Amino acid sequence: MQINIKGHHLEITQAIREYVSTKFTKLERHFDQINNVHVVLNVEKQQQKAEAKLHVSGTEIFATAENSDMYHAIDALIDKLDRQVIKHKEKQAKH
Numbered sequence: 292m293q294i295n296i297k298g299h300h301l302e303i304t305q306a307i308r309e310y311v312s313t314k315f316t317k318l319e320r321h322f323d324q325i326n327n328v329h330v331v332l333n334v335e336k337q338q339q340k341a342e343a344k345l346h347v348s349g350t351e352i353f354a355t356a357e358n359s360d361m362y363h364a365i366d367a368l369i370d371k372l373d374r375q376v377i378k379h380k381e382k383q384a385k386h
Contacts, residue, residue, distance in 0.1 A: 292325045299333040301361075305334070310362065314369045322376045324348045341368040349377060368377065 296303055304376045311330055319325060327346040334340070336346055338357050341364040346351040356367035 292319055292328060294328045296330045296332065299332045300334065301332050303332065307361065314365060316371060318345075319375055321373065322347065322380045325376075332365075334361075334368055338385060339364045341365050343368055343372060345372065345376070347376070347382065349383075350379065352376060352379060 292315065294315055296308055296311055315328060322340075325345055325347050329344045331342045333342070334336070337359060339359060339361040340355065340357045341361070342355040344375070352372060354368055354375060355372040356364045356371060358364040358367060
């Protein structure tokens with residue numbers, strides 16, 4: 292799985308990069324057919340926003356989360372993506 296992290300109005304530090312990559316290993320445990328991940332971290336006034344687009348076999352999965360703390364926004368993003376990845380995996384298993 293290749294993870295691309297970009298920051299808008301935010302410098303991507305090594306700590307944030309490691310935090311994001313460790314969180315995305317959780318998704319990889321549930322579904323191992325994730326090809327690419329594009330993560331965009333954005334700061335607008337007091338709101339921290341995290342967006343991610345997963346390229347999985349057959350489709351793309353997109354989620355976004357906002358919070359006043361970047362780490363909490365990343366956690367919420369991972370939770371949303373986790374639910375969507377499990378749903379996609381179950382759909383594939385039914386076919």
